[in-house]
Amino acid sequence: MEELISLTANLGIPFLIIVIALITGSMIERRHYRSIDQREKKLGHIPLLNSKKYPKEDTVIDSRFVSGSVVISYDYFKRFLAGLRQIFGGEVKSYVSLIDRGRREAILRLKAKCPDADLIVNLRVETSSISKGKRKRSIGSVEVFAYGTALLYSKT
Amino acid sequence: MIITNIEEVPGKKIVAHYGLVTGSTVRAKHVGRDLMAGLKNIIGGELKGYTELLEDARGQAKDRMIEQAKEMGANAIINVRFNTSSIAQGASELYIYGTAVRVE
Numbered sequence: 001m002e003e004l005i006s007l008t009a010n011l012g013i014p015f016l017i018i019v020i021a022l023i024t025g026s027m028i029e030r031r032h033y034r035s036i037d038q039r040e041k042k043l044g045h046i047p048l049l050n051s052k053k054y055p056k057e058d059t060v061i062d063s064r065f066v067s068g069s070v071v072i073s074y075d076y077f078k079r080f081l082a083g084l085r086q087i088f089g090g091e092v093k094s095y096v097s098l099i100d101r102g103r104r105e106a107i108l109r110l111k112a113k114c115p116d117a118d119l120i121v122n123l124r125v126e127t128s129s130i131s132k133g134k135r136k137r138s139i140g141s142v143e144v145f146a147y148g149t150a151l152l153y154s155k156t
Numbered sequence: 157m158i159i160t161n162i163e164e165v166p167g168k169k170i171v172a173h174y175g176l177v178t179g180s181t182v183r184a185k186h187v188g189r190d191l192m193a194g195l196k197n198i199i200g201g202e203l204k205g206y207t208e209l210l211e212d213a214r215g216q217a218k219d220r221m222i223e224q225a226k227e228m229g230a231n232a233i234i235n236v237r238f239n240t241s242s243i244a245q246g247a248s249e250l251y252i253y254g255t256a257v258r259v260e
Binding site for chain 2: 017020021024025028031032052054056059061062063064065067069071072073074075076077078099105121122124125128140141143145147148149151
C-alpha cells in the first residue's frame, strides 16, 4: 500500500504539472498570438528595412534610435515535448512557435515606440538564451532584442 | 543626443569624428525575481521581471555611452551596436558601442 502511494506521488505530480502546463501554456500562447495579430494590423503601415541604405527622395527631418525587447519562457509541457524530440531528432516545433512569438513581440514593441515614423532602417534582431542554470532548477527562457533607426520624413 | 545604428545621421552632415564610445554594465538577477520566474516557467508566458531588468540594464549602458560622448563634445552617436554575453551563471554583461560625431 505504501509503495503504491509513493509511486502515485512520484509519477502523479509530474504528470499533473504537465497537464496544467499544457492547458495554461496553450491558452497563453493562443491569447498572445491573437494580440500579436491585432497589433500587427494596427502598426503594419510602418515599413521595416534591414539595410543601411534608404530611399533619398524625401527629406528626413528626424531620426531616432528605437528598440524593443521581450523575455519569454517556455512552459513545462514544451520542455517535455522537446525532451522527447531529443530522442528521435528533427524539428522542435514547440520551440519554433515560442521564438516566433518572441521575435514578433519584440518588433511590435519597437514599432510601438515610434508610431509616427515613416520608415525604420537597419533593423537588427538579437536572440540570446538567458539563465542556463543547473539542469533541474534552470529557468528556460529566451530573450529577443530588436533595434533600428526610425526616420521621419517632412510632410510637405 | 542623436543616436542611430546606420553610418550617418539622415538629413544632417557629419563635421567631426571623435572616435569610439562605449558603455557597459554587468547585471545579476535577484532571488525574488528568480522565484517568480521559476513559477512562471511551469505555465509559460512572458517573464516581465526579466524584460524590465534587461531594459533597465540596456538603458544604463546607453546612458554611460552618451555620457562619454558628451565629454568629448559630440552631439550624435552613429553606428551603434549592442552585445549581450553571459559571463557567469546568473549574470550577464550588456555592452553598447558606437562612434561619436558632431553633426550640423
